[in-house]
Amino acid sequence: MSHEDIKNMKSKTFLKTYCPHCHQSFIKDTKGEKWAKFKSSIKQNDLEVEISPYLEASDRKFSIPVKDGDQLEDLICPKCNKSLISEESKCEECGSAIGQMLVSADSKLIPFSLCTKAGCQWNGLSKADIRKITPKIKRQEMPEQDPKMRVHNFDEVPYGYTTETAMLEAERCLQCKNPKCVDGCPVNIDIPSFIALISEEKFDEAAKKIKETNVLPAVCGRVCPQESQCEELCIVGVKEEPVAIGRLERFVADYERKMDLVSMPHIGSKTNKKIAVVGSGPGGLTVAADMQLLGYNVTMFEALHEAGGVLTYGIPEFRLPKSIVNFEIDYLKKMGVRLELNHVIGQTLTVDELLENFDGIFIGVGAGLPWFMDLEGEYLGNVFSSNEYLTRMNLMKAYKFPEYDTPKPIGNKVAVIGGGNVAMDCARTAIRTGAKEVTIVYRRSRTELPARIEEIHHAEEEGINFKLLTSPIRYFGNDRAAVKAMECIQMELGEPDSSGRRRPVPLENSNFTMDIDMVIVAVGTGPNPVIFQTTPNLKRDKRGYIVVNEETMETSIPNVYAGGDIVTGSATVIEAMGAGRIAARAMHQKLSGAATKTKEEVVGVS
Amino acid sequence: MFQIIKKEEMAKGTIIRFDIAAPNIAKKVKPGQFVILRVNDTGERIPLTVADKDEFAGFITIIFQVVGKTTALMRSLNVGDMIKDVAGPMGKPADVEKIGTIIMVGGGTGVAILHHVAKAFKDAGNYVIGIIGARDKDMLILEKEMAGFCDELVVTTDDGSYGLQGFVTDPMKKYLDERDDIKLIYTIGPIKMMHFVCKITEKYKIKTMVSLNPVMIDGTGMCGGCRVTVDDKIQFCCVDGPDFDGHKVDFDELEKRNSLYQQDEKESLLFSIR
Numbered sequence: 001m002s003h004e005d006i007k008n009m010k011s012k013t014f015l016k017t018y019c020p021h022c023h024q025s026f027i028k029d030t031k032g033e034k035w036a037k038f039k040s041s042i043k044q045n046d047l048e049v050e051i052s053p054y055l056e057a058s059d060r061k062f063s064i065p066v067k068d069g070d071q072l073e074d075l076i077c078p079k080c081n082k083s084l085i086s087e088e089s090k091c092e093e094c095g096s097a098i099g100q101m102l103v104s105a106d107s108k109l110i111p112f113s114l115c116t117k118a119g120c121q122w123n124g125l126s127k128a129d130i131r132k133i134t135p136k137i138k139r140q141e142m143p144e145q146d147p148k149m150r151v152h153n154f155d156e157v158p159y160g161y162t163t164e165t166a167m168l169e170a171e172r173c174l175q176c177k178n179p180k181c182v183d184g185c186p187v188n189i190d191i192p193s194f195i196a197l198i199s200e201e202k203f204d205e206a207a208k209k210i211k212e213t214n215v216l217p218a219v220c221g222r223v224c225p226q227e228s229q230c231e232e233l234c235i236v237g238v239k240e241e242p243v244a245i246g247r248l249e250r251f252v253a254d255y256e257r258k259m260d261l262v263s264m265p266h267i268g269s270k271t272n273k274k275i276a277v278v279g280s281g282p283g284g285l286t287v288a289a290d291m292q293l294l295g296y297n298v299t300m301f302e303a304l305h306e307a308g309g310v311l312t313y314g315i316p317e318f319r320l321p322k323s324i325v326n327f328e329i330d331y332l333k334k335m336g337v338r339l340e341l342n343h344v345i346g347q348t349l350t351v352d353e354l355l356e357n358f359d360g361i362f363i364g365v366g367a368g369l370p371w372f373m374d375l376e377g378e379y380l381g382n383v384f385s386s387n388e389y390l391t392r393m394n395l396m397k398a399y400k401f402p403e404y405d406t407p408k409p410i411g412n413k414v415a416v417i418g419g420g421n422v423a424m425d426c427a428r429t430a431i432r433t434g435a436k437e438v439t440i441v442y443r444r445s446r447t448e449l450p451a452r453i454e455e456i457h458h459a460e461e462e463g464i465n466f467k468l469l470t471s472p473i474r475y476f477g478n479d480r481a482a483v484k485a486m487e488c489i490q491m492e493l494g495e496p497d498s499s500g501r502r503r504p505v506p507l508e509n510s511n512f513t514m515d516i517d518m519v520i521v522a523v524g525t526g527p528n529p530v531i532f533q534t535t536p537n538l539k540r541d542k543r544g545y546i547v548v549n550e551e552t553m554e555t556s557i558p559n560v561y562a563g564g565d566i567v568t569g570s571a572t573v574i575e576a577m578g579a580g581r582i583a584a585r586a587m588h589q590k591l592s593g594a595a596t597k598t599k600e601e602v603v604g605v606s
Numbered sequence: 607m608f609q610i611i612k613k614e615e616m617a618k619g620t621i622i623r624f625d626i627a628a629p630n631i632a633k634k635v636k637p638g639q640f641v642i643l644r645v646n647d648t649g650e651r652i653p654l655t656v657a658d659k660d661e662f663a664g665f666i667t668i669i670f671q672v673v674g675k676t677t678a679l680m681r682s683l684n685v686g687d688m689i690k691d692v693a694g695p696m697g698k699p700a701d702v703e704k705i706g707t708i709i710m711v712g713g714g715t716g717v718a719i720l721h722h723v724a725k726a727f728k729d730a731g732n733y734v735i736g737i738i739g740a741r742d743k744d745m746l747i748l749e750k751e752m753a754g755f756c757d758e759l760v761v762t763t764d765d766g767s768y769g770l771q772g773f774v775t776d777p778m779k780k781y782l783d784e785r786d787d788i789k790l791i792y793t794i795g796p797i798k799m800m801h802f803v804c805k806i807t808e809k810y811k812i813k814t815m816v817s818l819n820p821v822m823i824d825g826t827g828m829c830g831g832c833r834v835t836v837d838d839k840i841q842f843c844c845v846d847g848p849d850f851d852g853h854k855v856d857f858d859e860l861e862k863r864n865s866l867y868q869q870d871e872k873e874s875l876l877f878s879i880r
């Protein structure tokens with residue numbers, strides 16, 4: 001489907017044109033057809049011009065023969081007989097005189113120009129003007145698996161855009177001169193440019209455009225919280241729903257991969273310098289890709305038996321298919337990145353030992369140490385941390401037990417404590433593995449739920465219950481020491497705390513008990529101590545996260561950089577990638593002696 | 607991939623010993639530390655304590671009892687076969703220093719780990735009294751090796767088929783009554799046994815270290831499945847342990863958690879046989 005076809009798919013846009021002097025309409029009904037009518041002359045012969053009032057059509061009728069390229073001498077309102085010819089402006093395409101009138105748009109009248117050269121199409125409308133006039137294209141939905149079906153499988157929920165819906169959605173972008181969306185993106189993807197390439201049907205070029213700043217678009221399109229980043233700032237969003245930037249990102253990345261258009265990038269001139277990347281989550285993957293591209297020899301060390309970090313062990317298949325993550329990791333390997341699995345840095349090798357063999361080190365080990373709430377009975381069987389539950393299910397594929405050996409945690413009535421993406425992932429995994437009733441227990445109200453809106457929506461569609469303003473205070477076990485019930489207390493929202501969110505306060509005497517047989521605790525994670533046990537000189541903050549120079553991501557140990565959750569605490573995929581990018585540039589500048597750039601110059605420059 | 611370079615059946619084939627080529631780990635591992643291994647692509651991750659190592663030849667020794675699906679699968683492997691993943695060393699090493707006279711108490715396969723730590727204590731210049739126990743004569747392992755370096759060694763069997771009849775706690779109590787120079791008890795074995803040991807030594811006010819071996823998945827501190835309560839605080843056995851002050855461990859909790867998983871393990875084994 002071409003750009004033209006897309007245009008034709010939309011209903012035609014009727015232009016209501018008015019005289020700027022008498023404000024009467026030019027539209028005339030002749031034999032049931034509507035045309036805009038003007039008086040004019042050519043070589044001093046008076047004539048009548050009729051112009052199709054549809055934006056998409058260029059038909060004109062003249063009362064005497066006129067050829068394309070002929071010059072009309074005047075344009076006159078047939079009602080008040082005043083000339084419409086503009087004194088100030090000329091046609092921006094051919095330089096001829098123009099007739100100036102008004103067209104109604106969005107309950108306002110805006111200028112509309114008619115070129116006096118027969119055949120010239122220029123009308124002086126900007127893209128934004130056309131948007132105001134044309135019938136609105138609604139934000140395109142992605143088709144999704146029926147909730148009733150999908151609770152029985154682990155297949156991805158949304159199917160993604162088709163080329164048609166992607167191009168329609170791309171039409172909605174105003175191509176702002178000063179695009180706010182870009183400011184909202186942590187790696188400053190050139191959003192209007194990639195969207196313009198989509199409307200031009202150049203999908204693979206669009207993908208390459210994104211990859212200038214984001215190495216994992218297929219992942220980010222699926223898991224970024226767009227509603228609080230690019231889409232939150234999108235101008236279209238002021239009046240209607242913002243452009244679906246995330247869905248478009250996902251579309252082009254999938255298109256490129258599925259159509260086999262991914263090509264090996266040009267690798268910079270090889271140096272003999274060596275880089276060690278510790279941890280293979282999104283932060284580590286970004287540094288590995290960037291440094292390998294710059295010509296370094298990169299080795300990535302991962303503690304687990306599979307690479308990908310949270311993308312692999314945490315986020316479930318139905319939200320981020322592992323084939324996509326594996327594709328990206330294979331791509332890195334093809335680029336020449338060495339991957340050493342089963343290497344726990346701090347144990348198998350220490351940071352000091354790495355420093356002996358590598359010129360630069362990036363630490364992106366995430367914040368993977370799960371928190372518990374220190375409640376009575378938390379030790380009971382079938383009480384899991386979200387990490388344990390998701391690791392069993394995703395990394396160890398327990399949902400395929402007994403094909404895979406790791407036993408599948410089974411519960412009929414499952415309570416998930418927490419309200420973030422992690423909690424949604426656990427709840428939706430539980431419902432897919434046979435739980436009859438799954439309840440999210442969250443201590444604040446609905447508006448404070450930190451998960452992506454789409455995930456909350458999906459969870460609701462799948463029948464997950466939400467018990468808001470509620471917190472567990474104690475678990476009870478059966479005679480086998482497995483959890484059988486929990487006592488909760490209700491909360492109300494008090495004064496805002498330092499994070500600006502209203503603090504939940506327990507309501508006295510509101511305790512109640514819920515029967516449950518599985519609990520998943522998804523209340524956050526902290527820094528893992530392993531790497532620090534053998535690297536005591538690595539400076540950390542009060543909470544245990546690594547302290548870095550924010551301009552360069554360098555730590556207190558020279559040539560050792562860090563980024564991602566291990567610096568910020570649990571955050572997002574894209575923020576970890578942004579940090580990786582800054583670290584890679586800074587490392588390159590230091591190792592190659594290039595002049596130092598500021599953080600702003602680094603982000604977004606490929 | 608990690609190759610099995612030696613296999614030995616002990617205790618009538620219910621306990622197996624593997625030497626596995628893992629040069630990086632062999633270079634690093636210290637007594638008390640463990641590895642996490644996964645036999646093949648569909649396998650589960652299980653923790654196994656390193657019973658010995660040879661850093662020059664580049665291998666580690668593991669000794670395991672066949673109790674579940676994975677250990678049953680491992681028994682079927684032979685020299686030359688590959689193990690998909692071996693990661694480690696994990697956990698903190700045992701705190702080995704010269705302190706004087708020590709009693710090392712081990713039961714069942716725990717003796718495999720005990721032996722590695724006991725040797726280290728001996729090398730550090732301590733007077734090491736070993737007490738090892740098993741259900742019966744056939745299940746007793748590493749007696750010769752222990753006898754090789756322990757200053758004194760006592761063997762017990764539950765049924766009296768070898769050594770003294772009774773539990774390891776009986777000779778231990780005797781030593782505690784007779785000697786007043788014992789500085790430390792170090793014990794590894796079934797949870798119930800370690801619990802008993804601790805109950806007794808608490809009365810004598812002698813520092814007792816236990817090496818715990820709860821269910822683990824990643825072994826890197828990521829899942830919290832290995833959590834134990836020590837001194838009223840949650841500790842992750844794989845990164846904070848596996849050695850803890852036995853008098854502070856909440857054994858009642860640990861026993862409950864463990865019995866639940868043993869049940870699961872049996873079901874999983876049954877599943878694999880069916």
Ligand SMILES: Cc1cc2nc3c(=O)[nH]c(=O)nc-3n(C[C@H](O)[C@H](O)[C@H](O)COP(=O)(O)OP(=O)(O)OC[C@H]3O[C@@H](n4cnc5c(N)ncnc54)[C@H](O)[C@@H]3O)c2cc1C
Pocket residue numbers: 222223224225278279280281282283284301302303304307308309310311314315343344345346364365366367368390421422425452528530531563564565566570571572573574576826
């Ligand atoms: C279930 C879940 C759902 C999420 N959903 C979203 C979402 O929808 N959108 C979003 O933006 N963010 C989401 N997040 C958060 C996001 O995944 C993280 O912010 C991001 O992955 C952090 O990346 P990272 O590179 O810092 O570390 P990680 O992804 O945590 O990767 C760290 C890697 O380092 C390895 N490692 C740790 N210690 C060592 C060591 N000593 N030696 C070697 N390797 C080591 C770990 O095994 C791991 O593979 C989610 C997180 C979880 C847990």
Ligand code: SF4
Pocket residue numbers: 172173174175176179180181182191192195233234235236243245
């Ligand atoms: S802010 Fe919205 S409309 Fe403007 S360029 Fe960005 S996506 Fe397009």
Ligand code: FES
Pocket residue numbers: 821822823824825826827828829830831832833842843844845
């Ligand atoms: S085994 Fe997962 S945290 Fe210890």
